Ligand SMILES: NC(=O)C1=CN([C@@H]2O[C@H](COP(=O)(O)OP(=O)(O)OC[C@H]3O[C@@H](n4cnc5c(N)ncnc54)[C@H](O)[C@@H]3O)[C@@H](O)[C@H]2O)C=CC1
């Protein structure tokens with residue numbers, strides 16, 4: 001099938017590359033010409049495991065092309081995916097300017113009999129706005145009779161595992177009000193079903209709401225566990241035991257129950273805010289979600305609070321920070337808890353030496369290096385001259401770190417582990433003051 005993907009970011013590139021990989025003829029469009037030039041020359045603007053190889057393989061096979069030319073890209077696809085960003089506006093609502101500008105571009109060049117599929121995460125009712133924007137652009141060029149429909153197909157992939165998630169989805173939500181659009185999209189996704197039905201059909205508005213419901217539920221689950229972990233700290237219980245104890249109940253399940261230093265990323269924080277905003281707009285305040293968000297804001301400060309409880313005044317201390325990305329296996333720094341952790345340390349007049357295997361460059365754009373903030377080239381180098389260590393992201397390379405090395409390097413021998421990756425007994429036996437989240 002001929003597919004166009006509008007927006008070549010995390011979702012657009014993964015969607016484009018995976019659809020090409022099963023044999024479709026895909027064009028990825030972006031307004032960022034530097035991104036397109038890089039992609040055309042074999043580079044990939046983001047870090048996502050396996051993506052570079054997948055893109056290169058399919059580009060070589062001629063099934064995947066990149067362009068900044070809206071006219072040819074829109075003319076190409078029988079299916080036109082919108083995968084542009086929907087960042088939070090000032091009031092927390094989803095900012096739809098990119099979606100609507102993409103819709104305008106589609107309307108300006110539509111050739112007819114094309115299905116517009118919205119993959120961006122957007123509030124309920126956006127499909128109608130997209131339809132109106134396309135129609136207005138068609139009318140403006142005297143082409144109001146061309147046939148098209150607008151569908152919702154939210155994306156559930158996780159960064160760091162994006163290709164696996166796309167290739168082997170738990171479910172494929174398709175929201176639409178016209179049968180021909182449904183049929184075309186179902187046919188596109190047939191190779192991903194592998195004898196197990198994955199497609200869940202519904203109306204557009206329910207599909208739009210499903211996406212927010214999923215992220216809001218997951219964010220709430222994490223905040224619930226984080227609050228429980230803070231309580232476990234107070235009552236001398238172990239959140240890891242509690243997690244296993246409740247996760248074995250299939251009604252609860254084992255996934256997404258890890259306490260830590262707060263959720264971040266490009267989606268949970270912004271989608272939680274957007275759903276809160278939708279609730280307010282319609283006179284149905286989402287009280288549970290508001291509490292989940294407040295708990296997350298608190299959680300991002302817990303590491304520094306624990307450090308200060310242990311060390312007293314942090315002024316003048318040098319703190320090593322391991323991990324900056326909002327989770328391992330990504331270079332994404334959007335709403336990463338590390339941003340709060342590092343800013344809080346600097347605000348308390350500590351110096352910071354930070355290390356991240358992949359995200360340091362992106363981090364330095366948000367937190368510019370200064371006299372009190374340096375970026376180290378390795379985990380070991382971050383420890384040089386440090387008084388204490390904070391672990392913020394659970395990159396694999398931190399898991400089997402030598403405890404003896406930490407004891408030798410850290411002047412105060414204090415480690416605050418925001419992801420519970422070290423063994424408390426071993427850490428203490430080695431001579432560290434080891435603080436973590438919800439484990440005695
Ligand atoms: N990043 C993720 O893991 C997931 C993101 N989503 C949703 O998918 C959407 C996209 O997210 P990301 O891929 O992370 O964003 P991104 O910021 O990585 O990529 C968006 C791209 O769209 C381009 N763009 C903006 N306006 C355009 C236009 N009019 N025409 C062509 N290109 C345009 C930008 O230049 C950028 O390259 C968001 O709504 C997000 O909430 C959904 C599931 C997972």
Ligand SMILES: O=C(O)[C@H]1O[C@H](OP(=O)(O)OP(=O)(O)OC[C@H]2O[C@@H](n3ccc(=O)[nH]c3=O)[C@H](O)[C@@H]2O)[C@H](O)[C@@H](O)[C@@H]1O
Pocket residue numbers: 121155156157158159160215218222255256257258259260261262263264265266267268326327
């Ligand atoms: O809409 C989106 O963009 C995506 O948002 C999340 O994916 P992502 O943000 O890539 O990463 P997650 O693995 O969900 O992690 C999000 C945050 O939660 C934290 N987390 C996750 C799991 C857990 O048990 N505990 C925990 O603190 C992570 O450290 C991270 O900061 C969802 O998991 C995806 O299904 C969704 O498509």
